[in-house]
Amino acid sequence: MTRMANRTNPAGNVIHTIDLSKHFDAVRAVDELTVAIPKTGITSIVGPNGSGKSTFVNLLSGTLPIDGGIVIIDGVGLRVVKAHESPQHGVTRTFQEVRLFDQISAWDNIMVVLTERRLLPSLFERLRPAHREKAERILMEVGMWERREAMAGELSYGQRKLLEIGRAMAMDAQTYLFDEPFAGLFPQMLERVKEIVIRMRDEGHTLIFISHNMDIVRELPDHLIVLDSGKLLTQGEVHEVLSRDEVIEAYLGE
């Protein structure tokens, strides 16, 4: 990890990017993006398809390497974010196309992120009651306790979404990046995910989610980041942003 001088963060932003860029050949998926994400509350990232929302989240979690610019996470400036170091920055995530460990049980999908991360100690670690209690609590919270023995690949789409959120919750991170957590859910499942997100916010976590569902975007987040063609269109408090002309024209106009 490349550390720059520690910066204090008077605005209380948990994530701050400066000129963050990612290009795929000629396509500038994320183009000199400078945004600030407040530590408190829920931030939603919106924008048309191909506007760079998922790429932005992939850069923050180290899933994709950064091509240019800086990410400041909790006051630490980084030019390189390594995926396996993202938990140390207090960041965890879910994926747009749910990525569970399909051929192991729902229980083990949670357990695998609760146990020892260092190589040698992990060889000698057996499950402790504390591990089991935490896995049980999380599976209960996301309503997957009954299905704990099932292989993750056998679960329904909604159950997989919930299990993936549970796996992220098990990380006890400060910041959660949820890539389209509401997409494709039945109303009942959608309500459950909403409840989880609100509860996590109330517990003091930072939630950042990508969504296309404008009802949810009007209702849930406190802050909004609007992207268009990899660039920042606007950012700020939700209702204020949603009333701006350029947002209405560019994104909500239809």
Place this chain on the structure above:
Amino acid sequence: MTTLPQTLREWPRADIERVATVFVLGWAVAFMLWQGTGFTVTLMTVFAIWAILAVSLNLVVGFTGLLSVGHIGFFGIGAYTMAILASDASYDQLRTEAIPTPGWPFFAALPIAVALAGLVALGVGIVFNRFRDDIFVLVSFGFAIIAFSFFLNLREITRGAFGIHEIPRPAFGSWVLDGEVEFLVFALICLALVVLVCWLIVTSSFGRVLTAIREDEEAIAVFGYRVTHFKLAVWVLSAMMAGLAGALFASWTSFIDPNSFILLESMLLIAIVILGGLATIWGSLLGAMAFVLLEEGMRFLPFLPAEFVGQARQVVLGVLLVLLMLFRPQGLVGRYKL
């Protein structure tokens, strides 16, 4: 209406495990009773060596999802290390290739054989770590071929095609395990230790991470795991166990040449692991037993001339492998489909 292939695919693991266990063990016992003690001892020794290879390979293939066809290379490194260090043949009096033979005792050469297999695996693994899926199969294939050509062509050390003779049996002080039964007991103890170590590995937190790496290595990295370190560690551990099997094999046969370490043996090994089932230790034991029974059993088929036995077993295993991939890709008692 469910078709037969569907039934086979969805037949519950526990049921298949019970049926397969009873079938293979029953077959083994019947065979042994029919053929008598001497045969039983040979069969079981061959089984012990193949089982160590199969169980250790399953760590890499079944649990971590790296389809390696290079396992035989580490088996060969273990065997050759044992042969060179422990052989007490005095080749300088022969007209064939002479190699230095320090004539170490078995138990002095054994740790070197295991460590060397691990060391080579470490070097190879650092290079292989960037590969996965089909590319990994290809590079591991390359490793098996390179290892074989070393055994064949590095004549100053391996005597090439002449092979190495007079590899001693294990000895505790003056008690040499010369008898076949004594050696069998020793081999079974080694197998038991390997099974225990593998069981401890796959039931540890480390083992769970391996299965997650197999499923999605990019995703597990986001949760704070250094995937390359875990893959390298299991690769080296598995190679060390193959090295142990090689050392046992060299000492048991007392003579080795490169022909025991050809790529085909690696393929048979993969067939055993898949036949028994991926990501299960018990499956690999069953697979190894079924393989040994098939191999030895075909010798007694009255209509099969002796010189075709070798080829016939390859045909049977090849056909079995294709049938398995078609109808039960996770193998008999497997927990993972390729």
